[in-house]
Amino acid sequence: MVETTGRGIRLAALLITVASLGGFALPLLIANLATYRSPDQELVAFGLLTAVTLITGTALARNIELKTTRWLLLAATVVASVLAVTGVHTEQVMSESEWSYGLIGWFGLLLLLDKSTRGTFVFLGAHVALSLTYVAATGNDVAGFVVVTTVVLGYQVPFVVATMILRKLAADVAASAARDEQVRTTEAIADQLHADRKARYAALAHTAVPLLENLGKEPPEKAKYAVEAARMRRLFAEHDDVPDPLVHELRACVELAERRGVVVSLDTCGDHPIPPVEIRRALTNEAMRVLATAEDSARVTVLGTPDTVTVSVVARKSVPVQRIEEGPVTVTCIEDGGRIWVEAVWRRQESW
Numbered sequence: 001m002v003e004t005t006g007r008g009i010r011l012a013a014l015l016i017t018v019a020s021l022g023g024f025a026l027p028l029l030i031a032n033l034a035t036y037r038s039p040d041q042e043l044v045a046f047g048l049l050t051a052v053t054l055i056t057g058t059a060l061a062r063n064i065e066l067k068t069t070r071w072l073l074l075a076a077t078v079v080a081s082v083l084a085v086t087g088v089h090t091e092q093v094m095s096e097s098e099w100s101y102g103l104i105g106w107f108g109l110l111l112l113l114d115k116s117t118r119g120t121f122v123f124l125g126a127h128v129a130l131s132l133t134y135v136a137a138t139g140n141d142v143a144g145f146v147v148v149t150t151v152v153l154g155y156q157v158p159f160v161v162a163t164m165i166l167r168k169l170a171a172d173v174a175a176s177a178a179r180d181e182q183v184r185t186t187e188a189i190a191d192q193l194h195a196d197r198k199a200r201y202a203a204l205a206h207t208a209v210p211l212l213e214n215l216g217k218e219p220p221e222k223a224k225y226a227v228e229a230a231r232m233r234r235l236f237a238e239h240d241d242v243p244d245p246l247v248h249e250l251r252a253c254v255e256l257a258e259r260r261g262v263v264v265s266l267d268t269c270g271d272h273p274i275p276p277v278e279i280r281r282a283l284t285n286e287a288m289r290v291l292a293t294a295e296d297s298a299r300v301t302v303l304g305t306p307d308t309v310t311v312s313v314v315a316r317k318s319v320p321v322q323r324i325e326e327g328p329v330t331v332t333c334i335e336d337g338g339r340i341w342v343e344a345v346w347r348r349q350e351s352w
Contacts, residue, residue, distance in 0.1 A: 007060070007063070009113060009114065009163050009166065009167075010060055010110070010113070010114050011060060012159075013106065013109045013110045013113060013159070014053070014056060014057055014060060014110055016106055016159075017053060017103075017106040017107060017109075017110050018053060018057070020102070020103050020106055021046075021049060021050065021053060021103060024099070024102070024103070025046065025049075025099040025100065025103050026046070028096055028097070028099040029042055029043075029046055029099050032096070032097040032099075035088075035089075035092070035097055036087050036088055036089075036097065037086075037087060037088055037089045038086075038087040039087070040087075041083040041084070041086065041087030042083070042084060042087045042088075044080075044083055045079075045080040045081070045083035045084035045087065045100060046080075046084075048076045048077070048079060048080035048083075049077065049080045049100075049103070049107065051076070052073045052076055052077055052080075052107060052111075053107075053110075055069070055073060056073065056110055056111065066111070070111055070112075070115065073111055074107075074108075074111050074112070074123075077104060077107045077108070077111065080100070080104075081100055081104045081127070084098070084099065084100035085098060085100065085101075085131070085134060090138040090139070090140070091140070093134070093135060093138055093140050094135065094140045094141050094144050094145060094148075101131060101148070101152070102148070102151075102152045104127055105123075105124050105127060105152060105153070105156045106156065108120060108123035108124055108127065109156060109159060109160065113160065113163055117160060117163070117164055120160055121160065124153065124156060124157070124160075128149055128153070131145070131149075132145060132149075226256075226260075226292040226293055227288070227289050227292045227293065229256060229292065230252075230253045230256050230257075230288045230289075230291065230292040231288065233252040233253060233255070233256050234249050234252055234253055234281075234284060234288060236252070237249045237251075237252035238277055238280070244274070245274060245277075245280060246272075246274065246275065246280050246283065246284070246302065246309065246311075247266070247268060247302055249280060249284055250266060250284055250287065250300060250302065250311070251266060253284065253287065253288045253291045253292070254266050254291060254300060256291070256292065257291040257292065257294060257298060262291075262294050262295065262296065262297060262298055262315075263296070263297040263298075264291065264294075264297070264298045264299070264300065265298075265299045265300070266300045266301075266302075267299070267300070267301050267302070268301075268302045268303075268304070269301070269302070269303050269304065270303055270304040270305055271304050271305075271306070272302070272303075272304020272305065272306075272308070272309045273304075273306065273307065273309065273348050275309060275346055275348075279328060279329060279346050282324075282327075282328065282329035282344065282346070283309060283311045283329055283344045283346055284311060284344070285322075285331075285344075286313075286321045286322065286331050286333070286342045286344060287300060287311050287312075287313040287342060287344065289321065290313045290315050290321065290340060290342055291313065291315065294315035294316060295315075295316050296316050297315070297316065298313060298314065298315035298316075299313065299314045299315070300312070300313045301313075307347060307348045308345065308346070308347050308348070309345070309346045310343060310344070310345045310346075311343070311344045312341065312342065312343040312344070313341075313342050314339065314340070314341045315339065315340055316338055316339050316340075321333040321340065321342050324344075328346055328347075328349070329344055329345065329346045330344070330345050331343070331344045331345075
């Protein structure tokens with residue numbers, strides 16, 4: 001909003017400048033061309049101001065910041081002012097023949113107002129001071145100059161003040177909108193966290209909760225409790241913001257096995273796509289069960305290609321593994337001599 005307001009202010013200043021240049025200065029220049037001490041200076045001055053207007057208008061239309069060009073255009077404006085004032089006879093300085101005085105200030109607003117309000121006031125003050133000095137030095141009517149200056153600044157200064165007020169209002173509105181957006185974001189995050197907690201509870205309700213309820217009623221089955229503990233660790237890991245969620249969730253299961261004294265190596269090979277959370281669960285389900293009940297040692301490997309992810313685990317002794325031959329994730333299993341090898345494979349489809 002602040003940027004839009006600034007652009008609107010520059011557009012308003014441009015329109016006023018164009019109207020003043022074409023509707024006020026040009027008719028006076030044409031009407032008095034034969035009376036000037038140096039008509040060529042007047043034409044050059046008008047041409048410079050026209051060029052400044054065109055360049056500034058083009059930059060505004062294309063939304064281009066002037067940067068260094070701003071100061072070149074400001075210098076061209078000052079040169080045009082000097083040429084226009086010195087191009088008339090000294091006795092004509094306070095007459096209608098001198099068409100530039102009321103116009104130069106608008107060029108200052110056009111070039112400086114979006115950059116610095118203080119700089120704009122400095123330019124206006126410097127222009128008035130130098131013009132007053134020239135009027136006094138050439139013996140012209142200083143009182144008349146003061147009246148003209150009052151009229152000119154009576155339009156330009158309120159424009160600058162209104163600009164300051166509009167910018168302040170725009171900044172306040174933008175800050176209020178940012179605060180409202182922050183509140184909405186905070187509420188959305190809180191709602192999402194609540195939904196995540198409910199989803200976690202639902203995911204554990206049919207497995208972990210019955211085990212906890214029966215903890216004191218029957219002899220505990222260590223394998224079941226180990227698998228549920230690994231599932232809980234994996235659920236917590238699912239909500240961490242990490243570059244590779246799949247490996248991160250597997251590492252959570254590995255750490256739980258290592259706490260039981262199992263030596264586990266986790267290796268990755270190749271870049272792989274990041275599957276959705278449901279697919280990651282299917283890829284890690286059986287590996288999680290194997291790691292939760294493995295003895296002595298285990299090895300986990302994640303193989304990746306641009307369209308395929310394979311999770312395999314080799315371990316000594318574990319709970320039975322469910323083979324899956326259909327669906328987005330296929331699971332195969334080989335048992336031999338007290339060791340088990342499990343492989344889960346997911347191939348990305350077009351819908352993913």
